[in-house]
Amino acid sequence: xxxxxxxxxxxxxxxxxxxxxxxxxxxxxxxxxxxxxxxxxxxxxxxxxxxxxxxxxxxxxxxxxxxxxxxxxxxxxxxxxxxxxxxxxxxxxxxxxxxxxxxxxxxxxxxxxxxxxxxxxxxxxxxxxxxxxxxxxxxxxxxxxxxxxxxxxxxxxxxxxxxxxxxxxxxxxxxxxxxxxxxxxxxxxxxxxxxxxxxxxxxxxxxxxxxxxxxxxxxxxxxxxxxxxxxxxxxxxxxxxxxxxxxxxxxxxxxxxxxxxxxxxxxxxxxxxxxxxxxxxxxxxxxxxxxxxxxxxxxxxxxxxxxxxxxxxxxxxxxxxxxxxxxxxxxxxxx
Amino acid sequence: xxxxxxxxxxxxxxxxxxxxxxxxxxxxxxxxxxxxxxxxxxxxxxxxxxxxxxxxxxxxxxxxxxxxxxxxxxxxxxxxxxxxxxxxxxxxxxxxxxxxxxxxxxxxxxxxxxxxxxxxxxxxxxxxxxxxxxxxxxxxxxxxxxxxxxxxxxxxxxxxxxxxxxxxxxxxxxxxxxxxxxxxxxxxxxxxxxxxxxxxxxxxxxxxxxxxxxxxxxxxxxxxxxxxxxxxxxxxxxxxxxxxxxxxxxxxxxxxxxxxxxxxxxxxxxxxxxxxxxxxxxxxxxxxxxxxxxxxxxxxxxxxxxxxxxxxxxxxxxxxxxxxxxxxxxxxxxx
Numbered sequence: 001x002x003x004x005x006x007x008x009x010x011x012x013x014x015x016x017x018x019x020x021x022x023x024x025x026x027x028x029x030x031x032x033x034x035x036x037x038x039x040x041x042x043x044x045x046x047x048x049x050x051x052x053x054x055x056x057x058x059x060x061x062x063x064x065x066x067x068x069x070x071x072x073x074x075x076x077x078x079x080x081x082x083x084x085x086x087x088x089x090x091x092x093x094x095x096x097x098x099x100x101x102x103x104x105x106x107x108x109x110x111x112x113x114x115x116x117x118x119x120x121x122x123x124x125x126x127x128x129x130x131x132x133x134x135x136x137x138x139x140x141x142x143x144x145x146x147x148x149x150x151x152x153x154x155x156x157x158x159x160x161x162x163x164x165x166x167x168x169x170x171x172x173x174x175x176x177x178x179x180x181x182x183x184x185x186x187x188x189x190x191x192x193x194x195x196x197x198x199x200x201x202x203x204x205x206x207x208x209x210x211x212x213x214x215x216x217x218x219x220x221x222x223x224x225x226x227x228x229x230x231x232x233x234x235x236x237x238x239x240x241x242x243x244x245x246x247x248x249x250x251x252x253x254x255x256x257x258x259x260x261x262x263x264x265x266x267x268x269x270x271x272x273x274x275x276x277x278x279x280x281x282x283x284x285x286x287x288x289x290x291x292x293x294x295x296x297x298x299x300x301x302x303x304x305x306x307x308x309x310x311x312x313x314x315x316x317x318x319x320x321x322x323x324x325x326x327x328x329x330x331x332x333x334x335x
Numbered sequence: 336x337x338x339x340x341x342x343x344x345x346x347x348x349x350x351x352x353x354x355x356x357x358x359x360x361x362x363x364x365x366x367x368x369x370x371x372x373x374x375x376x377x378x379x380x381x382x383x384x385x386x387x388x389x390x391x392x393x394x395x396x397x398x399x400x401x402x403x404x405x406x407x408x409x410x411x412x413x414x415x416x417x418x419x420x421x422x423x424x425x426x427x428x429x430x431x432x433x434x435x436x437x438x439x440x441x442x443x444x445x446x447x448x449x450x451x452x453x454x455x456x457x458x459x460x461x462x463x464x465x466x467x468x469x470x471x472x473x474x475x476x477x478x479x480x481x482x483x484x485x486x487x488x489x490x491x492x493x494x495x496x497x498x499x500x501x502x503x504x505x506x507x508x509x510x511x512x513x514x515x516x517x518x519x520x521x522x523x524x525x526x527x528x529x530x531x532x533x534x535x536x537x538x539x540x541x542x543x544x545x546x547x548x549x550x551x552x553x554x555x556x557x558x559x560x561x562x563x564x565x566x567x568x569x570x571x572x573x574x575x576x577x578x579x580x581x582x583x584x585x586x587x588x589x590x591x592x593x594x595x596x597x598x599x600x601x602x603x604x605x606x607x608x609x610x611x612x613x614x615x616x617x618x619x620x621x622x623x624x625x626x627x628x629x630x631x632x633x634x635x636x637x638x639x640x641x642x643x644x645x646x647x648x649x650x651x652x653x654x655x656x657x658x659x660x661x662x663x664x665x666x667x668x669x670x
Contacts, residue, residue, distance in 0.1 A: 125501050130584060143583070151582050156525050157516050161584040162497035162591075166460050167549060167661045176550040178659035181492050181621065190491050192621045192658075214502060214593065215511040241659070247486050248478070249465060249496040250585020256497070257659040258549065286516065286527045323527075324513035324576070324592040326502045 012042035024264035028115040037067040044109040071122040117263030119170040130159040164256040178257035180241035195238035205233035220291040232262040347377035359599035363450040372402040379444040406457040452598030454505040465494040499591040513592035515576035530573035540568035555626040567597040
């Protein structure tokens with residue numbers, strides 16, 4: 001599980017998340033640059049518009065203006081061979097010993113302290129999978145007591161619901177405390193007012209880069225080809241609103257007021273060195289949900305809980321999501 | 336409740352839904368016309384691109400090309416004064432005695448049998464309100480038996496969930512029977528296969544035309560200003576998939592494979608003559624959900640059940656949806 005040890009000529013502080021092995025994508029702007037795509041390295045952002053305009057990506061079949069959009073969607077739509085080529089080329093340009101960029105460093109490398117980050121993608125559908133056994137058990141205890149924490153379907157299929165796309169905002173955006181109906185179990189009737197039980201859920205969301213058509217079903221083997229990458233996701237939750245409203249149709253007003261995503265979208269390839277075996281699936285799941293895929297471990301997250309692993313994901317969300325034949329054409333963000 | 340008796344010089348068959356009082360919007364194409372906005376009248380579609388290009392809408396502040404898009408969203412975004420002006424002008428042009436259009440009739444009026452209809456709007460978020468007491472009771476009995484049909488929250492707030500936007504298709508599109516996990520209550524474990532209990536739900540969906548910002552709350556008085564109009568909506572439901580999956584997070588795979596909408600979007604103004612008092616709200620609801628608004632009655636729908644009324648809607652969906660401060664910026668389709 002040792003990451004490779006490539007070094008960049010760009011200085012990367014020892015505690016930085018943004019080594020040459022990460023190279024996440026985001027949308028940034030600054031006082032003299034309109035919103036555009038960038039890649040983080042150390043305390044800098046690589047301006048992909050400038051990089052392309054200066055001809056450094058000429059060998060890759062893309063139009064420069066795909067990077068000067070408000071969202072990464074059009075770039076992501078170019079497909080995996082293009083993502084791979086861009087990542088490979090930028091890794092090359094930033095690797096210690098490569099001097100191609102150095103004369104243009106002032107133009108291409110923007111100090112991170114001068115930029116404002118925006119939400120990286122325009123989200124079509126957002127699906128929330130209830131895929132951590134520990135989390136599902138904790139929330140289940142909160143609402144239904146310990147004896148009904150994990151419902152009978154949980155070990156057989158990825159339980160999930162659709163969330164609100166229009167209120168997904170970039171991390172750092174102020175969240176307005178939601179109002180709603182509150183009815184503690186012992187109250188005779190609900191009252192209306194600000195939530196008193198605000199909670200958050202730390203999640204990893206995956207961004208779909210390869211769309212499907214209605215009726216198309218994704219196998220566990222093919223699922224990874226559909227992932228562009230990952231963001232951190234805060235599924236803000238008003239537990240008092242949720243408790244009173246959530247039966248029988250699931251959470252709605254308890255969650256719809258806001259969800260925060262990280263500005264940086266980490267490509268799947270950046271996580272390759274961290275693959276570990278997935279959790280054993282027991283009792284045995286139906287064949288369409290069995291995976292040989294291995295998952296990822298050991299993230300360092302700047303969040304109250306400091307380390308977390310994707311290994312705890314139990315089930316195969318995207319496969320289940322398309323098993324009915326629905327489409328994932330709109331870059332849903334799915335955890 | 337008598338509709339007005341305006342007549343059009345365009346012949347309208349006696350059994351047509353498309354009198355001069357309706358004038359719904361849609362997106363159509365034909366062998367020699369690219370996708371564009373149109374309005375239905377009798378057995379014809381008014382080509383709004385041609386109408387605007389010939390100067391018939393010159394008094395209204397809009398660019399002709401707002402009608403030559405794949406969706407009505409950009410037109411809807413122009414706001415209520417523009418919708419009202421367009422409707423007023425087209426009513427004028429089509430009214431018996433008006434001769435302005437007659438020299439251009441061959442260009443502007445396309446026989447409906449020559450056109451293919453597309454989905455009228457690009458849907459951002461789609462929210463499904465559980466707002467008919469009869470329907471909620473029927474479905475509740477199906478899944479929980481008669482004693483738990485209507486849960487305690489139902490009379491206090493509009494119970495709702497988010498649905499799948501990417502699989503909303505125009506009426507007439509073939510629907511592929513979904514596969515999923517089926518587990519009758521007496522089966523020891525689930526099996527995977529095609530749904531055997533396909534069902535439909537006939538709904539009226541409203542399309543939001545006036546967006547809100549995060550944190551903005553809509554009052555019952557202001558709610559109607561946000562409605563552009565209505566479509567019919569078929570919320571296809573695989574009851575066997577839904578039954579096994581839907582607790583605790585609500586319906587997901589049982590619904591995500593497809594929803595069908597009517598191609599014609601009926602403006603709110605077309606329904607004005609059909610206003611009736613809303614259903615009494617009892618027990619008394621909290622002040623933010625009380626409405627004086629009256630609803631609509633007496634639709635003639637070409638569906639297995641032939642007549643239905645919006646009067647049976649109990650609760651104030653949009654007000655509740657924004658009570659937490661979520662945004663409705665993406666033209667959600669909400670029933």
